[in-house]
Structures are given as structure tokens and as C-alpha cells.
Amino acid sequence: MNLRKNLRLLASREKAAHEPSTARTAARVRLGLACLATLGVALGLFETSAAWSWQQWTLALATGSALAASLLRPLAPPPSADLPHGLGHPLSVTAAAWILFRLAAHTGAPAILIPAGAVAWLAATRPPATAILCLLAATGAETALTLSGHQAGGALAAQLLAYGAVAGAATVLRRKGSAPRASAETPPTEATAPGSPHAPLLSALNAQAHAEPEATNQRPLAEELAETLKLQLELLRQSFELTTVAVLLPDSLGRVLRLHCAASTRTDLVPGPFPIGTGITGAFLGPQNEVALAPAGAQPAALPYYPQKAETGAILALRIPDAENNTLRILCVDRRDPSPWKETERQALRLAADKLCRDLGLGLRIEQMNRERSAVQQVCVGLK
Structure with a gap:
């Protein structure tokens, strides 16, 4: 039997040697x-x-x-999905x-x-x-x-x-579907049967044992959301021939702004922090939701994430809606062309700001889920 298995293995290897090319x-x-x-x-x-x-x-x-x-060929993933093949x-x-x-x-x-x-x-x-x-x-x-x-x-x-x-x-549905499949593959044991007196405690400990793999699955989810945000900003930049598309978010105290994410042709962006009211952000201290400068010229510190007196043609900044916390979040774009912004461009960027509102809210909910999971883990460790 062993000789037959070895012959089959040798034949399969010889066949596979001719297939890659x-x-x-x-x-x-x-x-x-x-x-x-x-x-x-x-x-x-x-x-x-x-x-x-x-x-x-x-x-x-x-x-x-x-x-x-x-x-x-079938729509299933190929055995080798390496790039570029x-x-x-x-x-x-x-x-x-x-x-x-x-x-x-x-x-x-x-x-x-x-x-x-x-x-x-x-x-x-x-x-x-x-x-x-x-x-x-x-x-x-x-x-x-x-x-x-x-x-x-x-x-x-x-x-x-x-x-x-x-x-x-x-992407979110794909990540959410991976955790139930992993937990469904774990067969029930005799100790966790409904009639066992230790079933509640062992179920809690079993959930704690699986909490760490689920947490590792959540980390790529947060990274995927961050990559999706960067991709959206890059799509906007290329579609409208912009120099920079930036999202400014406040810190936990709401006193300063930081460069949360950006897509730009420049490499000298300053991440912050910037005091609220610096440059064009000062226009949003009131009820203003949109500010346009065209032509912008070399206004000092108009865009806080640029070096002093950076040359820009036109600037458009929009408030990202936040009905829950009423915090200041800004979508800011600029380009070399000094011509005024068209209404179609403004409307598209308003839609982008609404989309960013939902993406940022989803990211906050994922962070809250991770904190709650960590608290449940600590309780399960104490019970153990």
C-alpha cells in the first residue's frame, strides 16, 4: 500500500511539474x-x-x-490568486x-x-x-x-x-460572515449539553476562548474601512483633477483638528494638530456649511495642512454632517485651476461629504464594539 501511494504521489508531482508553465x-x-x-x-x-x-x-x-x-472558466477563485497571474x-x-x-x-x-x-x-x-x-x-x-x-x-x-x-x-458583510462560519465549525461537547449544570459557565468560557480570534478578524475590518476611505478620496481627486482631498477630524476634547485621511499629489502635508479656527476652518465656527475660494492665491495658512503661503488655485471646504455629536468635521479640496467651482462639482462633493458621514459613523461603531468585546473578555477571565 505504501509503495502504491508513493507511486501515485510521484506521478502527481511529475504531472504538476508540466502544468505551471x-x-x-x-x-x-x-x-x-x-x-x-x-x-x-x-x-x-x-x-x-x-x-x-x-x-x-x-x-x-x-x-x-x-x-x-x-x-x-468558473467564477470560483483560482487555486493561485497571486498577482499578476x-x-x-x-x-x-x-x-x-x-x-x-x-x-x-x-x-x-x-x-x-x-x-x-x-x-x-x-x-x-x-x-x-x-x-x-x-x-x-x-x-x-x-x-x-x-x-x-x-x-x-x-x-x-x-x-x-x-x-x-x-x-x-x-466588505463589511464579508467580514461579518467569516465569524459565524468559524464558530459553527466547533462541535458541541457533552459538558455543554443543555442538561449539564456546568453549561452556562462553560459556554461563557468558550465564548471567551473564541473572543481573541474574533478580535483578530475585527482588526482587518477596521483596516479595510480605512483603505475604502482612502480609495474614495483618491477617486474624487482623480475625477476632478484635484491637488488634495483631505478629511479633518477633531480630537476627543474637540479643541484641535487633525489630518485624518488625505489623497494628494503633494508629499509635504502636515498632519497637525491645528487649533480650530486656523485658516479656512475658522469659517466653520458659525453655522456655515460650505466655503469656496476661487481664485485662492497664496493666502497664508488658508489650508492648515500645507506649508506657509502654498500656491493654490481654488479651494472648497464642506462641513461633514454629524447629527449625533455636533462636532466639527471638514472635507477640504483644492486644485491648481483658479476658475470658480461649478454647481455640478459642488453637488458631487456634497454627496461625498454625506457618504463620509456614514463611513466615519460605521468606524466609530466598530471601535465601540471592540471596547465592549474587551470588557466581556475581562469578565470571562474573572469567572474562569
Whole structure:
């Protein structure tokens, strides 16, 4: 029996030695086809309002045929999801979703459900790095379509905010679903049976024993929320060609502001703290909810996280709503262009501020859950 098992193991190893090169070649082909399809979306080849030439028809048909062949493989995660070989399949799904979305965008149907479903699938099943790369590719294609006049800037901003909300919700649900599955795999013991007199105490101790793995699962959840926030700010910065998008939050006493998160082309941002009322934050000491400066010029300390007399073209700062605690939270953006802010840009940034309000509230609730879990752990340790 041992000899037979060794022969089988040797045969499987010899077979596996020839498979990696073929699998990697197929992965490279899928990745190339997916990149080609994404480029076709960015160039507007799948816009129903465009007049296609024979070159565009040839590229579209070749890309569609190759993409269909790439999508014949199952939607389950591949055995090896390392980058870049594991990027071909999810990027192919992303490109296919955006192709269908652009083809159906002019029909009046709720076509945005197609890319939203792809975003939810990426966030729920793919590794974070893979999902972020696919979303950045789709964002680049949407931005190219906006710059070429195929869609309005306001529509782009609304779509990006919707995709960010879907990705955040799918990530939270993914993290929440991992803990019940882990606890369900633990079989009940005789001592924890309902009729046992020690069942209540042992149940409490069992919960304490599983508290530490659950806490380790919560740490990545907080990190995922932080990465989602950074990604949203970067999407806003690239969509409106901004220099910096920053979120300023107060400390626990509400006396100073700190740079909580930012996306910027600059590398000299100052994290703080800044006394409340410094620079443009002083405009929010009253009931003001929005402040715009265009042109801004080299006003000293207008943006507290910039060095003194930093050159800026236009500045827009918005109060992030906080109905529960009524604390000062600010979303601040600036750009080199000194022209006045358009109403569509202002409306998109107002929506972004509302979205940030919900994300920050979710982060606070997660911190509160972690504190309550820690208190329960201490009680269980005392009972033990």
C-alpha cells in the first residue's frame, strides 16, 4: 500500500511539474485580453452613440470573442490568486460588466446595476489588492469616457460614489460572515449539553476562548474601512483633477483638528494638530456649511495642512454632517485651476461629504464594539 501511494504521489508531482508553465501562459493571455477589453471601453468602442469604423468593429469583435473564451472558466477563485497571474479572470469579469453597462447606458434601463454587481462580487470574493486594481482600471476607463465627452462629470462622480458604497457594504458583510462560519465549525461537547449544570459557565468560557480570534478578524475590518476611505478620496481627486482631498477630524476634547485621511499629489502635508479656527476652518465656527475660494492665491495658512503661503488655485471646504455629536468635521479640496467651482462639482462633493458621514459613523461603531468585546473578555477571565 505504501509503495502504491508513493507511486501515485510521484506521478502527481511529475504531472504538476508540466502544468505551471501552461497555466501561467493561459493567465497571461487572459490578462492581456482583459486589458484589451478595458482599453476598448476607455476608447469608447462600446458607446452606442458612436459611429464605428471597420477598424473598431474588428477590434470589438476580436476582443468580445477572446473575452467570451476567457469567461468560460468558473467564477470560483483560482487555486493561485497571486498577482499578476490571478488578475486576468477578475479583470475580465470587470471589463465584461462595463462593456454591458456602456452598451445599455442609452436604453433607459437601470444599467448601473451591472457594474454595481461586479463591484460587489470583487469586494466579496477577491483579495483586496486584486479588487482595488480592477476598480482602478474601471475608474480609469470611466474617466477617459468623461474626458472624451461620452458622459457628464456629475454622472461620473455619482457612479463612483455608488461603487464605493457597494464595495464598502460588501466588505463589511464579508467580514461579518467569516465569524459565524468559524464558530459553527466547533462541535458541541457533552459538558455543554443543555442538561449539564456546568453549561452556562462553560459556554461563557468558550465564548471567551473564541473572543481573541474574533478580535483578530475585527482588526482587518477596521483596516479595510480605512483603505475604502482612502480609495474614495483618491477617486474624487482623480475625477476632478484635484491637488488634495483631505478629511479633518477633531480630537476627543474637540479643541484641535487633525489630518485624518488625505489623497494628494503633494508629499509635504502636515498632519497637525491645528487649533480650530486656523485658516479656512475658522469659517466653520458659525453655522456655515460650505466655503469656496476661487481664485485662492497664496493666502497664508488658508489650508492648515500645507506649508506657509502654498500656491493654490481654488479651494472648497464642506462641513461633514454629524447629527449625533455636533462636532466639527471638514472635507477640504483644492486644485491648481483658479476658475470658480461649478454647481455640478459642488453637488458631487456634497454627496461625498454625506457618504463620509456614514463611513466615519460605521468606524466609530466598530471601535465601540471592540471596547465592549474587551470588557466581556475581562469578565470571562474573572469567572474562569
